[in-house]
Amino acid sequence: MGESGRVCQWVLADGKICGLPIGGGSPRACKLHANAGNITSINDTKEHLQKNTRDYIDLTRLRFTGVFFDKSLFSPDKPVKFDGTEFVNCTFDQCTFFNASFEPFKRPCRFKNCQFTQCGFSGCRCSFRKAEFRCDRTVFLDCMFILESSGAEPACTLDFSECTAVSSGELFDLSYVQCNTFTMEGTTVNGGSLTFFVYYVDNDIQRGLGLSLNRVGRISFSGLRFNGRFVYKQSPHLGRYGPSLFLSGINFAEMSSAQFFDANLSGALFTNSIIEAIRFHNPVWPKEQGRLILYDQIERNSRTDISTDDIKELTRLYVQLKKNYELDRNFIDAGDWFHREMECRRRLLNQDPPKNPFRRVIMSSFFSLYHFVSEYGENYVRPLAFILLLWALFAQIYLFTGFAVGGESIEYYICPECSLSIQILWDFLKALVFRGGTMLLQLGRSVTPLSSWTTGLAVCQVLLTLTLVSLFLLALRRKFRR
Numbered sequence: 001m002g003e004s005g006r007v008c009q010w011v012l013a014d015g016k017i018c019g020l021p022i023g024g025g026s027p028r029a030c031k032l033h034a035n036a037g038n039i040t041s042i043n044d045t046k047e048h049l050q051k052n053t054r055d056y057i058d059l060t061r062l063r064f065t066g067v068f069f070d071k072s073l074f075s076p077d078k079p080v081k082f083d084g085t086e087f088v089n090c091t092f093d094q095c096t097f098f099n100a101s102f103e104p105f106k107r108p109c110r111f112k113n114c115q116f117t118q119c120g121f122s123g124c125r126c127s128f129r130k131a132e133f134r135c136d137r138t139v140f141l142d143c144m145f146i147l148e149s150s151g152a153e154p155a156c157t158l159d160f161s162e163c164t165a166v167s168s169g170e171l172f173d174l175s176y177v178q179c180n181t182f183t184m185e186g187t188t189v190n191g192g193s194l195t196f197f198v199y200y201v202d203n204d205i206q207r208g209l210g211l212s213l214n215r216v217g218r219i220s221f222s223g224l225r226f227n228g229r230f231v232y233k234q235s236p237h238l239g240r241y242g243p244s245l246f247l248s249g250i251n252f253a254e255m256s257s258a259q260f261f262d263a264n265l266s267g268a269l270f271t272n273s274i275i276e277a278i279r280f281h282n283p284v285w286p287k288e289q290g291r292l293i294l295y296d297q298i299e300r301n302s303r304t305d306i307s308t309d310d311i312k313e314l315t316r317l318y319v320q321l322k323k324n325y326e327l328d329r330n331f332i333d334a335g336d337w338f339h340r341e342m343e344c345r346r347r348l349l350n351q352d353p354p355k356n357p358f359r360r361v362i363m364s365s366f367f368s369l370y371h372f373v374s375e376y377g378e379n380y381v382r383p384l385a386f387i388l389l390l391w392a393l394f395a396q397i398y399l400f401t402g403f404a405v406g407g408e409s410i411e412y413y414i415c416p417e418c419s420l421s422i423q424i425l426w427d428f429l430k431a432l433v434f435r436g437g438t439m440l441l442q443l444g445r446s447v448t449p450l451s452s453w454t455t456g457l458a459v460c461q462v463l464l465t466l467t468l469v470s471l472f473l474l475a476l477r478r479k480f481r482r
């Protein structure tokens with residue numbers, strides 16, 4: 001008992017006590033922890049770390065005010081742990097952090113008007129999860145996060161998830177990241193801009209505006225809430241490199257702008273995001289059967305339990321992409337998104353049919369015909385072919401239902417023994433002309449239908465032809481509307 005009374009009782013992140021000899025001021029704490037954890041000079045911290053015999057550095061539940069952390073402070077091979085630590089008006093200059101954990105065991109870390117300049121973060125993990133930044137300058141300026149996998153942790157991660165950042169400067173600038181996973185999941189950033197440059201080159205460190213990410217396989221912004229300028233830029237000269245990109249649950253419309261340059265989106269998920277407002281410059285989308293498709297759909301198609309809600313969500317995304325592309329006056333690709341939307345609507349109809357059987361039949365025949373005749377208004381050759389086909393087909397039929405040209409009535413009866421004669425061919429040509437007349441809405445002017453059968457058929461033909469012509473014109477317009 002007497003022995004434990006003479007060492008510092010400050011509780012560290014792992015629940016153990018500090019255990020250093022008691023200093024002058026306090027009866028229960030060492031020099032570092034004496035002033036209820038309030039620290040205004042770096043000397044106590046330095047002295048403390050020199051006495052530290054643990055294999056990690058623990059600066060839990062302290063409050064640093066106006067402290068300048070220089071490069072001599074942290075060692076490049078001892079992990080650093082912070083928990084519920086507050087920093088006010090502090091600067092970290094050229095510090096080297098190994099496996100830095102600013103994530104809470106109990107309470108989050110807070111940074112007020114602090115700045116990291118030319119700091120290096122190494123090890124296999126670096127976490128600022130749930131940290132709060134309220135800064136009037138760039139928080140991470142000219143910093144390097146170079147994380148490498150180890151046996152124990154194969155996925156080296158830079159974790160900025162669930163953070164809150166209010167900054168009149170930037171969160172990152174001129175900084176560089178190299179790791180497997182970079183995440184800002186569920187983070188809220190208020191003000192400034194977020195700029196990311198993504199590329200994939202060995203032995204190459206590029207730094208520019210914002211944060212450069214090299215060789216990062218998995219990038220997550222899911223659930224990000226941000227109201228400033230968002231820029232995601234990819235090096236266009238890197239072939240097929242496309243990271244797993246998580247962009248789910250983000251309202252891009254609440255950002256002042258959201259731009260993607262040369263982004264490879266072949267592994268990008270957008271589920272539950274508002275994406276109409278994004279500006280895509282030269283994006284790479286995945287393709288299936290020659291048409292653009294969202295990776296969200298590829299990923300779901302590979303599962304067997306694709307639900308009605310999934311398809312509804314895909315439909316919503318395709319509608320937004322279609323609008324997005326139409327605003328951008330890219331009508332050809334907008335057509336691809338429209339086609340995907342129609343596919344989803346048709347699928348939805350099969351999975352979740354309307355209760356009314358009549359409505360169900362009408363709807364599903366509509367989608368089937370719409371697809372069959374014009375590929376959802378995307379193909380103009382098909383409706384043209386159908387117009388010609390209908391023309392010839394109905395000329396045939398009119399031969400047998402009867403029609404009159406210039407007072408002379410023509411009607412054939414089906415007789416298998418009848419041989420083909422010049423007269424039949426001549427009358428077939430007349431029927432073609434008659435059909436042509438019907439299609440041009442000149443019904444009854446130069447040619448007169450004879451029976452009510454013929455009249456009924458003629459009305460059907462006018463309707464069908466009108467439909468086909470409008471589908472043809474629609475597809476033609478889509479193709480050349482630029």
Ligand SMILES: [Zn+2]
Binds near residue numbers: 008
């Ligand atoms: Zn202590």
